[in-house]
Amino acid sequence: MNDYRPPLDDINFALEHVIGYPEIAELPGFEHADLESVTELLAECGGFASEAMAPTNRQGDIQGSHLQSDGTVQTPDGFKKLYKQYVEAGWGTVPLPEEYGGGGFPRTVGVAIQELMTSANMAFSLCPLLTQGAIEALLHYGDDELKDRYLPKMVTGEWTGTMNLTEPQAGSDVGALTTRAVRREDGTYAITGQKIFITFGDHDMAEQIVHLVLARTPGAPEGTRGISCFIVPKFLVNEDGSLGERNGVETVSLEKKMGIHGSPTCVLSYEDATGYLIGEENRGMRIMFVMMNSARLGVGVQGLGVAERAYQQSLAYAQERQQGLAIGATGSSSPIIDFPDVRRMLLTQRAHIAALRYLMLLDGSYVDRSTHDPDPAARARAEEIVGLLTPICKSFGTDLGNELTSLALQIHGGMGFIEETGAAQHMRDVRITAIYEGTNGIQAADLVGRKLGVRGGASIMEFLSTMKEIDTALSAAGEDFASIRKELATQFDALEEATRWMLANGQTDPNSVLAGSTPYLRMWGLCTGAWMLARAALAAQTAGDATLAKNQLVLARFYAEQLLPQSGSLLGAATAGSADLFALDAAMLAG
Amino acid sequence: MKIVVLLKQVPDTADERKLDLDTGLQDRDASDLVIDEINERALELALRSKDADKSTEVVVLSMGPDSASTSVRKALSIGADAGVHVVDDGLAGADAARTAAVLAAALKNVGFDVVIAGNEATDGRGGVVPAMIAEHLSLPLLGNLVSAELSADGVRAERQVSAGTQSISAPLPALLTVTESFDEARFPNFKGILSAKKKKITVLTLADLDVPAPSGRTTMVNTTERPARAAGVKLTDDGTSATALVEFLASNRLI
Ligand SMILES: Cc1cc2nc3c(=O)[nH]c(=O)nc-3n(C[C@H](O)[C@H](O)[C@H](O)COP(=O)(O)OP(=O)(O)OC[C@H]3O[C@@H](n4cnc5c(N)ncnc54)[C@H](O)[C@@H]3O)c2cc1C
Numbered sequence: 001m002n003d004y005r006p007p008l009d010d011i012n013f014a015l016e017h018v019i020g021y022p023e024i025a026e027l028p029g030f031e032h033a034d035l036e037s038v039t040e041l042l043a044e045c046g047g048f049a050s051e052a053m054a055p056t057n058r059q060g061d062i063q064g065s066h067l068q069s070d071g072t073v074q075t076p077d078g079f080k081k082l083y084k085q086y087v088e089a090g091w092g093t094v095p096l097p098e099e100y101g102g103g104g105f106p107r108t109v110g111v112a113i114q115e116l117m118t119s120a121n122m123a124f125s126l127c128p129l130l131t132q133g134a135i136e137a138l139l140h141y142g143d144d145e146l147k148d149r150y151l152p153k154m155v156t157g158e159w160t161g162t163m164n165l166t167e168p169q170a171g172s173d174v175g176a177l178t179t180r181a182v183r184r185e186d187g188t189y190a191i192t193g194q195k196i197f198i199t200f201g202d203h204d205m206a207e208q209i210v211h212l213v214l215a216r217t218p219g220a221p222e223g224t225r226g227i228s229c230f231i232v233p234k235f236l237v238n239e240d241g242s243l244g245e246r247n248g249v250e251t252v253s254l255e256k257k258m259g260i261h262g263s264p265t266c267v268l269s270y271e272d273a274t275g276y277l278i279g280e281e282n283r284g285m286r287i288m289f290v291m292m293n294s295a296r297l298g299v300g301v302q303g304l305g306v307a308e309r310a311y312q313q314s315l316a317y318a319q320e321r322q323q324g325l326a327i328g329a330t331g332s333s334s335p336i337i338d339f340p341d342v343r344r345m346l347l348t349q350r351a352h353i354a355a356l357r358y359l360m361l362l363d364g365s366y367v368d369r370s371t372h373d374p375d376p377a378a379r380a381r382a383e384e385i386v387g388l389l390t391p392i393c394k395s396f397g398t399d400l401g402n403e404l405t406s407l408a409l410q411i412h413g414g415m416g417f418i419e420e421t422g423a424a425q426h427m428r429d430v431r432i433t434a435i436y437e438g439t440n441g442i443q444a445a446d447l448v449g450r451k452l453g454v455r456g457g458a459s460i461m462e463f464l465s466t467m468k469e470i471d472t473a474l475s476a477a478g479e480d481f482a483s484i485r486k487e488l489a490t491q492f493d494a495l496e497e498a499t500r501w502m503l504a505n506g507q508t509d510p511n512s513v514l515a516g517s518t519p520y521l522r523m524w525g526l527c528t529g530a531w532m533l534a535r536a537a538l539a540a541q542t543a544g545d546a547t548l549a550k551n552q553l554v555l556a557r558f559y560a561e562q563l564l565p566q567s568g569s570l571l572g573a574a575t576a577g578s579a580d581l582f583a584l585d586a587a588m589l590a591g
Numbered sequence: 592m593k594i595v596v597l598l599k600q601v602p603d604t605a606d607e608r609k610l611d612l613d614t615g616l617q618d619r620d621a622s623d624l625v626i627d628e629i630n631e632r633a634l635e636l637a638l639r640s641k642d643a644d645k646s647t648e649v650v651v652l653s654m655g656p657d658s659a660s661t662s663v664r665k666a667l668s669i670g671a672d673a674g675v676h677v678v679d680d681g682l683a684g685a686d687a688a689r690t691a692a693v694l695a696a697a698l699k700n701v702g703f704d705v706v707i708a709g710n711e712a713t714d715g716r717g718g719v720v721p722a723m724i725a726e727h728l729s730l731p732l733l734g735n736l737v738s739a740e741l742s743a744d745g746v747r748a749e750r751q752v753s754a755g756t757q758s759i760s761a762p763l764p765a766l767l768t769v770t771e772s773f774d775e776a777r778f779p780n781f782k783g784i785l786s787a788k789k790k791k792i793t794v795l796t797l798a799d800l801d802v803p804a805p806s807g808r809t810t811m812v813n814t815t816e817r818p819a820r821a822a823g824v825k826l827t828d829d830g831t832s833a834t835a836l837v838e839f840l841a842s843n844r845l846i
Contacts, residue, residue: 089781
């Protein structure tokens with residue numbers, strides 16, 4: 001089975017009862033985005049994902065995108081038609097500003113849509129994801145002329161966008177990039193240099209591609225402080241908005257990759273290409289930071305989306321595959337779902353996926369509060385929380401994306417390793433999510449380096465206090481919730497201990513803090529995940545649906561009792577410092 | 592131009608379809624209810640006319656229980672301008688003749704230049720209702736089409752028959768039925784879904800329609816559940832299998 005069933009019930013439940021979507025819809029500017037309309041939209045969007053997108057996923061993997069001898073890039077069969085349908089259906093426009101033709105819906109809704117799209121076809125949905133990144137840069141920093149010229153068609157999706165950061169010597173360290181931008185007399189810039197790994201850098205699904213390019217002007221300061229951001233269209237745009245001459249950007253080659261074969265990953269060569277400055281010179285990194293939260297949350301959602309698709313497949317397989325005899329079973333064989341170890345894999349997937357979904361939507365809801373809450377203090381606080389949750393969503397979401405997809409494969413036994421089954425594709429596709437858009441190591445460094453120190457640590461401690469407040473509700477909820485309450489309290493204390501250690505050592509011994517950053521981020525992931533499931537279980541008790549109440553209680557309890565304790569076990573690694581990591585030099589590591 | 596698309600809500604073909612053995616009617620709770628795919632194709636044809644000429648008005652007309660309103664709503668999301676839903680307890684289990692009489696009356700009530708229907712519904716597969724409606728309304732029937740072009744002057748269409756392709760045309764008003772050769776409906780557009788909320792669905796009951804009481808109706812004599820699938824017959828070739836095969840085919844009235 002390779003079908004995709006959109007998990008609409010869980011998304012709707014999360015919106016209504018877990019992350020408080022009705023409050024988001026009451027923020028000024030979102031009045032039109034009431035829960036009922038959103039539910040209806042998501043149902044149709046899910047239909048599009050499962051009926052139009054999901055069937056192209058396999059073909060995209062098998063065929064891949066290819067560079068043709070004439071220098072153009074051909075996407076897999078079906079992608080072009082699908083993209084046209086996608087633009088016509090308008091799903092990409094939902095969370096974009098109405099001023100430029102978007103739906104003006106909250107980002108929270110955008111997150112839900114993104115999950116559906118990614119589950120259906122991750123490689124394809126990268127194109128809209130990158131376009132959205134380019135749109136946001138323009139929206140926040142572009143002047144009116146640039147916005148009016150590019151945004152309307154990028155919002156509809158008729159024109160797609162790319163993000164050009166990476167160069168051979170500049171990956172995690174964007175500051176090392178060398179692409180040059182020289183100002184011309186007419187105010188445009190001549191862009192020259194080579195960019196690598198550019199997702200949907202060229203393709204045949206749209207008539208125009210708008211590249212967002214980071215480059216350096218002559219005499220610019222070293223490192224990230226000397227980076228500027230430019231728009232470089234594939235075709236120059238005439239005064240009347242029609243497409244003109246081809247700009248000086250060529251596709252040199254396409255990478256052969258482990259996964260996301262449908263998505264063309266391009267080496268782009270810029271040769272005296274015409275670029276338009278966004279904002280001011282040397283402000284490129286600031287612009288990137290605006291988009292980073294958005295794109296990083298988007299990649300976290302990819303981890304969730306692929307895990308969900310793989311989970312659905314493994315659940316179906318577990319019911320079909322007959323093997324051996326389960327304890328107490330009669331007959332000649334049992335479906336493997338009757339074995340406890342297979343159940344453990346399924347429940348682990350199910351519980352983590354629900355927790356991730358709620359966490360991603362929660363992050364999205366704080367994005368909305370950060371932009372739309374009328375109270376400036378509330379906006380500022382929401383922005384801090386977004387800063388905190390986003391590296392967790394990206395890193396924990398994609399680490400789990402990998403781990404859960406691997407479990408789904410494991411359930412398939414040997415067939416999981418066989419390409420024909422289709423489970424392997426998910427494993428190959430999801431692998432990149434932990435790497436791009438800032439590797440997960442970089443996310444952990446961001447958490448301890450930038451986010452931990454906000455307001456001298458007060459921001460993160462306040463968030464932890466908010467999480468701890470759930471104790472009151474858990475204690476009032478009675479015996480069923482006792483073990484959840486106990487485990488949460490224990491683990492929140494361990495997280496607090498790790499946080500205090502990080503805060504105490506951050507200034508004096510930054511290398512120790514970086515050494516513990518990845519286990520520390522995982523502690524946050526597990527604790528926020530358990531917290532979200534506990535919130536969901538509490539909310540489900542009063543939602544008037546006994547089955548739902550039971551399901552959510554089981555998920556929250558399983559998570560708290562059997563998954564969350566890993567968090568405390570990481571306290572040692574998070575706070576061990578860096579001594580042993582550096583005690584063996586490279587020669588000694590080689591043995 | 593005003594185009595009315597006839598729309599039937601049917602059990603999803605992807606699901607198992609069941610008969611209620613007591614009433615002999617389909618069990619509507621047994622599967623998801625969707626717009627019959629053939630009607631979606633009819634709707635797409637109408638919407639393409641509207642794409643070409645914005646003044647075209649597309650109305651969907653459905654007769655069915657309360658649940659059918661979701662299908663009408665969906666058609667509005669896809670792009671129809673308005674919906675008409677004929678719903679009346681007295682129509683439960685209506686047969687083809689009754690359905691055609693009621694739809695014809697509703698069509699008179701709504702008004703139209705062109706009526707587009709599917710050639711046959713995927714559940715009942717009778718394929719007679721459109722012809723009956725054409726008869727009631729004295730309309731030219733262009734049935735079983737593989738392509739069609741609509742304009743204010745009339746309809747030009749093609750129909751595939753065993754000997755070749757027939758080109759046919761008719762002035763308006765006319766009734767067309769489409770086959771699977773027509774394109775599937777477009778996906779609902781996000782803004783279309785939102786604006787569909789503001790579109791009007793007119794609900795009509797039998798009392799609103801000028802339709803005579805039926806002189807008779809189809810009655811279900813009895814119903815039997817489809818027998819469970821039995822194992823196939825295996826012929827081992829001991830030199831007589833040709834004869835055995837012929838006997839088998841003949842006894843099952845297959846030759
Ligand atoms: C399929 C694909 C699509 C991509 N799409 C795009 C795109 O559209 N646009 C774009 O600009 N780029 C894109 N990239 C590039 C991607 O963002 C980079 O590969 C990624 O940021 C990592 O950079 P790198 O490959 O140079 O690895 P490196 O930076 O060399 O990292 C290697 C390892 O060292 C670690 N590391 C490096 N520096 C540090 C540090 N300071 N602290 C701790 N650990 C560190 C990393 O975590 C990693 O484990 C894409 C890449 C791929 C493979």
